Amino acid sequence: MMAVGGVQVPAVSAHADGPGLTVVAGTGVAGSSGDGGPATQAQLRNPLGIAAASSGAVYLADTGNHTVRMISPEGVISTIAGTGRQNSAAANSGPVIPADVTVPSGAKGTAFSLAAPTSIALAPDGTLYIADTGLFRVFALAPDGHLSVLAGTGTPAGAAGEAGPAAGEGGPAAEAALGQPGGLAVAPDGTVYIGDLDRHLIRAVAPNGTITTVAGNGGSTLTAAGGPATETAVADPDRLAVDSAGAVWLVADQTLLRLADGNLATATMSGSDAQGTWSLAETGGAVQSSSNSLVGVAASGQTVYALDGRDQSVRRLRSGYHLDTIATGNHSITGPIAVAGADVLYLIDNSNSRVYALRPPAPASGDTGNGISWRSLAVGGAAAVVVLGAVLLVAVRRRER
Numbered sequence: 001m002m003a004v005g006g007v008q009v010p011a012v013s014a015h016a017d018g019p020g021l022t023v024v025a026g027t028g029v030a031g032s033s034g035d036g037g038p039a040t041q042a043q044l045r046n047p048l049g050i051a052a053a054s055s056g057a058v059y060l061a062d063t064g065n066h067t068v069r070m071i072s073p074e075g076v077i078s079t080i081a082g083t084g085r086q087n088s089a090a091a092n093s094g095p096v097i098p099a100d101v102t103v104p105s106g107a108k109g110t111a112f113s114l115a116a117p118t119s120i121a122l123a124p125d126g127t128l129y130i131a132d133t134g135l136f137r138v139f140a141l142a143p144d145g146h147l148s149v150l151a152g153t154g155t156p157a158g159a160a161g162e163a164g165p166a167a168g169e170g171g172p173a174a175e176a177a178l179g180q181p182g183g184l185a186v187a188p189d190g191t192v193y194i195g196d197l198d199r200h201l202i203r204a205v206a207p208n209g210t211i212t213t214v215a216g217n218g219g220s221t222l223t224a225a226g227g228p229a230t231e232t233a234v235a236d237p238d239r240l241a242v243d244s245a246g247a248v249w250l251v252a253d254q255t256l257l258r259l260a261d262g263n264l265a266t267a268t269m270s271g272s273d274a275q276g277t278w279s280l281a282e283t284g285g286a287v288q289s290s291s292n293s294l295v296g297v298a299a300s301g302q303t304v305y306a307l308d309g310r311d312q313s314v315r316r317l318r319s320g321y322h323l324d325t326i327a328t329g330n331h332s333i334t335g336p337i338a339v340a341g342a343d344v345l346y347l348i349d350n351s352n353s354r355v356y357a358l359r360p361p362a363p364a365s366g367d368t369g370n371g372i373s374w375r376s377l378a379v380g381g382a383a384a385v386v387v388l389g390a391v392l393l394v395a396v397r398r399r400e401r
Contacts, residue, residue, distance in 0.1 A: 026354035039077035052340035081109035121184035131181035173211035183240035195237030225281035296335030
């Protein structure tokens with residue numbers, strides 16, 4: 001057994017029966033409560049982002065409550081950014097946020113009203129990056145609790161694919177216009193990758209604060225399996241992860257892609273539901289495969305985890321192109337997912353405002369890969385709640401400017 005967010009997550013075998021999931025946060029009823037107490041007794045509202053530290057701390061973008069919350073290793077939840085009042089690009093109800101991250105008098109995260117915090121990502125130095133699709137900005141929350149702007153002017157960028165001078169290409173990221181910031185990920189060297197949902201681009205903010213476009217040609221539909229990254233479409237890049245080698249894994253149009261050395265490749269998966277192989281298609285036409293229903297991705301070392309929204313399975317892509325399905329579900333896990341430390345996975349059910357932890361089984365020689373089943377997991381909420389969660393997700397991602 002190991003403690004995660006104050007709860008015990010059992011180590012389960014690859015062939016274990018039972019749910020395999022442990023509740024980390026949320027009661028199953030949407031609301032806003034619980035700060036200062038056990039996260040399992042706190043109410044969340046439509047959480048859309050998650051990140052985890054090796055210490056056992058878990059960070060949540062509590063989107064419906066316009067806040068970012070942290071679950072301590074002891075399991076206590078608290079708000080670390082946002083006032084709980086909805087901000088907007090037109091009416092800023094919080095203090096002015098300095099663009100220069102070195103300004104020591106920056107505002108406290110809890111003194112600034114966020115609008116729609118969605119994706120979050122944790123840097124090696126403890127900085128938490130927050131994508132706010134309503135404010136068209138990515139914020140940096142320092143370990144001391146101060147907030148600053150990493151990227152975005154607060155004014156949405158222009159046409160899809162546009163990444164010229166008006167969007168600040170090659171200049172300071174805080175002076176660069178973004179469309180709707182979607183997926184976030186941080187590389188081992190501190191580079192922050194931002195998926196721009198409106199403009200179908202991946203932009204990178206270097207440690208010196210300069211922003212550049214590293215993938216996407218502005219196309220809104222995947223048309224090729226791979227090729228030079230800035231000449232290949234990356235439609236709706238809303239989930240990102242970076243492995244220990246610095247390769248960026250992204251879910252675009254529900255397909256898993258890898259960005260490495262300036263080139264994109266599509267990850268394809270084959271074999272039985274339990275076990276198989278994966279490969280990378282680097283050239284040629286668009287690939288239609290089992291990877292075209294993905295809604296989440298996370299990476300730990302050289303291992304990549306992908307959440308399939310069609311059959312609610314978590315697939316593990318290991319070195320040597322080994323693929324196994326480590327868990328299957330019953331349409332209650334919506335994503336995204338995160339991983340940290342001893343490969344403990346965190347999964348969000350945003351339709352029921354809950355967060356779970358899963359400790360994957362260790363790969364075994366001759367493993368047939370039956371994985372863990374959470375089909376017996378009883379999660380409250382009728383079909384209408386699931387539909388409402390989906391509607392809220394679309395509304396946040398595609399809100400009117």
